Amino acid sequence: MENLTEKPIGQIVAEDYRTAQIFKNHKIDFCCQGNRSIQEAADKKKLDAQVLINEIKAVQQGKQEGTIDFKSWPLDLLADYIEKKHHRYVEEKIPVLKPYLEKLCKVHGERHPELFEITEHFNKSAGELAAHMKKEEIILFPAIRKMVQAKQTGSKLEKPHFGTVQNPIQMMMVEHETEGERFRLIDELSNNYTPPQDACNTYRVTFALLQEFENDLHRHIHLENNILFPNSAQLEMELSSEN
Ligand SMILES: [Fe+2]
Numbered sequence: 742m743e744n745l746t747e748k749p750i751g752q753i754v755a756e757d758y759r760t761a762q763i764f765k766n767h768k769i770d771f772c773c774q775g776n777r778s779i780q781e782a783a784d785k786k787k788l789d790a791q792v793l794i795n796e797i798k799a800v801q802q803g804k805q806e807g808t809i810d811f812k813s814w815p816l817d818l819l820a821d822y823i824e825k826k827h828h829r830y831v832e833e834k835i836p837v838l839k840p841y842l843e844k845l846c847k848v849h850g851e852r853h854p855e856l857f858e859i860t861e862h863f864n865k866s867a868g869e870l871a872a873h874m875k876k877e878e879i880i881l882f883p884a885i886r887k888m889v890q891a892k893q894t895g896s897k898l899e900k901p902h903f904g905t906v907q908n909p910i911q912m913m914m915v916e917h918e919t920e921g922e923r924f925r926l927i928d929e930l931s932n933n934y935t936p937p938q939d940a941c942n943t944y945r946v947t948f949a950l951l952q953e954f955e956n957d958l959h960r961h962i963h964l965e966n967n968i969l970f971p972n973s974a975q976l977e978m979e980l981s982s983e984n
């Protein structure tokens with residue numbers, strides 16, 4: 742079996758998404774900081790790298806058919822998938838979560854003041870994510886689709902107005918980092934989405950939804966940072982050397 746110690750964690754997750762849960766359990770960020778090796782990630786968390794490797798191998802050995810291999814997908818299909826699955830998810834859940842959080846603050850804010858902070862972070866995230874996804878949908882993803890088309894038809898690729906896809910990609914990655922950090926704080930403030938003893942049903946539902954939102958965001962950012970973006974930059978290089 743391959744030596745995993747020096748392998749970047751983003752790549753491990755890209756090859757088998759089920760390993761994401763292992764990194765989540767150890768609170769290791771595999772999306773925004775996916776370029777770190779297992780060794781580096783383990784050192785940072787003061788963990789034995791071998792523990793992580795054993796858990797990853799156990800998942801890999803149990804690899805079932807049906808794990809979606811996003812790495813083999815054409816990039817235009819992956820961009821469509823991200824838009825239709827993850828962007829729409831964010832758009833649908835924000836208007837559900839906002840009133841829940843507002844209600845929680847009103848009813849439980851006095852006893853659980855951290856709810857105000859969680860709500861503030863979430864609202865900030867909601868606004869910035871909406872703008873972020875629009876930039877991807879209007880600027881970056883259409884440029885990726887154009888590159889795929891140029892490759893398929895052998896036509897010359899016109900230089901985009903932003904120069905190279907590396908520019909919007911850099912900007913998107915910085916924004917991912919900000920969102921990742923915000924959700925790390927929400928995770929911490931909510932005690933890893935654990936409702937308190939006196940929590941009502943709304944409290945439980947809201948925390949479960951927030952956790953689902955964070956998980957979806959991780960998967961979304963992972964697909965962009967570790968697969969769509971590097972492969973698009975690579976395609977751009979290939980096309981420019983052909984022209
Ligand atoms: Fe996105």
Ligand SMILES: [Fe+2]
Binds near residue numbers: 873877917962965
């Ligand atoms: Fe993004």
